[in-house]
Amino acid sequence: MKKFLWFILPIIFLLILWEMISHSGFVSITLFPPPSKVFASLWEMIISKTIFLDLRDSLWRLILGLFLGSAFGVIIGLFTGRNKIFENIFLPIIQIFRPLPPVAIIPLVIIWFGIDDGAKIFSIAFAVFFPVWLNTHIGVGRIAQEFLWSAKLLTASSIKIFHKIVFPSAIPFIIAGIRTGIAVAFVMVFVSELSGASGGLGYRISISSLTYRIDEMIAALIVLGALGALTDQLFVFATNKIFPWIKFSIK
Amino acid sequence: MNHILVKNLSVNYKNFCALKSVNFDVNKGEFVAIVGKSGSGKTTFLKALAGFVPFLGQVTIPKNIGMMFQNYATFAWLTVSENIAFGLDGKNSKEQIKIIDEHLKLAELEDKRDKYPAELSGGQMQRVALARSLAHNSEVLLMDEPYGSLDAYTRDKMQQWLLNIWTKYNKTIVFVTHNIEEAIFLADRVLVLNDQKFVGEYKISFTRPRNESIKFSPEFNILRQEIFESLNQHLVS
Structure with a gap:
């Protein structure tokens, strides 16, 4: 209870302060709408279901992009981290693309894939790939030699060693990579929806900006922020449930 | 009867000699x-x-060996019973359960069956490592x-x-x-x-x-x- 109070009190304080500043007359109420107006807009968006349609569009792109980027990141990371030949082949290619700011590829991707979901999903997957790949690559390369030696004495199956020893030992790294990927995916879904979209939270924010509906803009931003925090927490919750031993390894 | 026989064993790392023509039985x-x-x-x-x-030289040793390390090398992502079962390839689940039970008892860890290594003390982890090798029926430790x-x-x-x-x-x-x-x-x-x-x-x-x-x-x-x-x-x- 005390913990909850400490969590909620600063938020309430901030909302009151915000409400007071908006009504103080020092700032334009249109440019800096009070939280009461923002929540009223949010309620309107809920009643008219536009927020759910935007959420659906953004979430679909986000989940698919995140899944594809993570899947490729993990698979290629497992190979480059454990196999010198793969490392030699892939590393130079990856190192060329890695320093690119992922948002910089969006104009090119739009030309290639059009303004449909394909371009947005590709951009998100592209951005997610790098942190997931890098963490997986480092994770599988860092396995303690004693684990591998013990496993080799206990089983002759190299598939079993890979599946039961090498891969699980990298899971904390992979999870850290995907968490970074989630944060990156949110940036990318927002940026990719700013141009050439007909729905989604990024689209809602850009449209509200054009129509000077600052209250709607802030409402959509709050939803985007809440969605980001919720996704991250859900991911942590799910990974702790699936891999209960992880909580001991991230002490 | 010699179970392990080592003749003129030398190990050279890049810049130095780690073992010089060692004999051992x-x-x-x-x-x-x-x-x-x-x-x-x-x-x-x-x-x-x-x-x-x-290495250089001759080493004769049975194939089925187990090794224990100072840092235990118990697999952190497997429970105590899964660690013990790791080397039991080719055994059906009934046999596996029997072997696991027997070795949990041996390691005095019957109540820790579903715990992860991080939840155990150092001594307990080392007992898991030894039980794992014994379950695998290692001839040499x-x-x-x-x-x-x-x-x-x-x-x-x-x-x-x-x-x-x-x-x-x-x-x-x-x-x-x-x-x-x-x-x-x-x-x-x-x-x-x-x-x-x-x-x-x-x-x-x-x-x-x-x-x-x-x-x-x-x-x-x-x-x-x-x-x-x-x-x-x-x-x-």
Whole structure:
């Protein structure tokens, strides 16, 4: 209870302060709408279901992009981290693309894939790939030699060693990579929806900006922020449930 | 009968020689301890026996060996029972359960079956590692300072436990340690490794089963002194 109070009190304080500043007359109420107006807009968006349609569009792109980027990141990371030949082949290619700011590829991707979901999903997957790949690559390369030696004495199956020893030992790294990927995916879904979209939270924010509906803009931003925090927490919750031993390894 | 036979074993790392033409033999069911200071080549010797490092010379050792490390090497993502079951390829689930139960009992960890290694103490983790090798039916156990990170009390308890297990299963054990007392208490024979070669060999004739009281006997102290001198003589010369 005390913990909850400490969590909620600063938020309430901030909302009151915000409400007071908006009504103080020092700032334009249109440019800096009070939280009461923002929540009223949010309620309107809920009643008219536009927020759910935007959420659906953004979430679909986000989940698919995140899944594809993570899947490729993990698979290629497992190979480059454990196999010198793969490392030699892939590393130079990856190192060329890695320093690119992922948002910089969006104009090119739009030309290639059009303004449909394909371009947005590709951009998100592209951005997610790098942190997931890098963490997986480092994770599988860092396995303690004693684990591998013990496993080799206990089983002759190299598939079993890979599946039961090498891969699980990298899971904390992979999870850290995907968490970074989630944060990156949110940036990318927002940026990719700013141009050439007909729905989604990024689209809602850009449209509200054009129509000077600052209250709607802030409402959509709050939803985007809440969605980001919720996704991250859900991911942590799910990974702790699936891999209960992880909580001991991230002490 | 020799269970392990080593002739002219040398191990060279990039810039230095880690073992110089070493000869070594162990009988089946014998408990041999190797003492040496840091950098003397103890761990390299075990790695060569296990085939983990390239070497020159001849090593004859059974295929089915188990190895224990100072940092336990229990798989952090597997529960205690899954760790024990790791080497049970080709056994059906009924047989596996039977073997797991038997070895949990042996490791005195029946109540920790579903715990993860991080939830165990150092001594318990080391018992899981040994139970895993025994479940796999390893004929030879190579132990690399297994009790190096345990406190003195736990170390004493683990030594007694290991002797009980050894008496019951009669495995061949090569036990590496820097602790002279531990080596004398446990082994049939103590070898001193110094400057990358064996420089002394001591037969330990205390009757078995042994208990802690022998550590305070005059014979024990004389042996300790001799081994200590053997270890240090070569450092000075």
